[in-house]
Amino acid sequence: MALLEIKTAGDPVLKQPCAPVEKIDKRFRNFLDDMAETMYASDGVGIAAPQVGVSLRACIVDVSARDGGESDKKARYDMINPVITHREGSVVDNEGCLSCPNLFGDVERAEKIRVEYISRFGKKKILDADGLLARCIQHELDHLDGKLFIDIAQNITKGRPKHE
Numbered sequence: 001m002a003l004l005e006i007k008t009a010g011d012p013v014l015k016q017p018c019a020p021v022e023k024i025d026k027r028f029r030n031f032l033d034d035m036a037e038t039m040y041a042s043d044g045v046g047i048a049a050p051q052v053g054v055s056l057r058a059c060i061v062d063v064s065a066r067d068g069g070e071s072d073k074k075a076r077y078d079m080i081n082p083v084i085t086h087r088e089g090s091v092v093d094n095e096g097c098l099s100c101p102n103l104f105g106d107v108e109r110a111e112k113i114r115v116e117y118i119s120r121f122g123k124k125k126i127l128d129a130d131g132l133l134a135r136c137i138q139h140e141l142d143h144l145d146g147k148l149f150i151d152i153a154q155n156i157t158k159g160r161p162k163h164e
């Protein structure tokens with residue numbers, strides 16, 4: 001495995017809508033592992049392929065380090081070609097992003113979502129998520145559409161997030 005370079009705001013790859021993943025092979029699974037390693041090394045809870053310069057619809061999410069151990073669900077999700085098929089409720093909370101170092105802001109997101117995606121082994125999956133997991137998935141899927149949270153956030157501050 002290897003650490004990948006994280007692209008930061010201003011890099012055009014972050015503004016570009018990503019293409020669907022067409023081929024899931026060992027090479028691509030290695031890339032997913034590298035993305036995950038890069039995310040964990042940066043203390044992140046999610047990372048999307050364009051954040052490491054690859055314009056494909058894939059992301060990794062693992063909020064287990066931040067949700068106080070309340071989640072009884074599997075920790076790491078490798079999501080390929082994810083699509084949100086249901087949204088419910090709305091909640092505002094503070095967010096940050098590995099591509100926007102030291103910036104935090106309040107973002108309104110759906111409270112609960114259903115997401116459909118392809119697993120790293122090519123299986124169709126459906127996941128119902130709420131709380132931080134739902135927020136993180138919505139944040140990562142925005143990356144796949146070339147959107148950054150700082151474009152939609154309110155009360156952007158520099159420094160530590162409000163809830164830490």
Ligand SMILES: [Zn+2]
Pocket residue numbers: 096097098099139140143
């Ligand atoms: Zn982000």
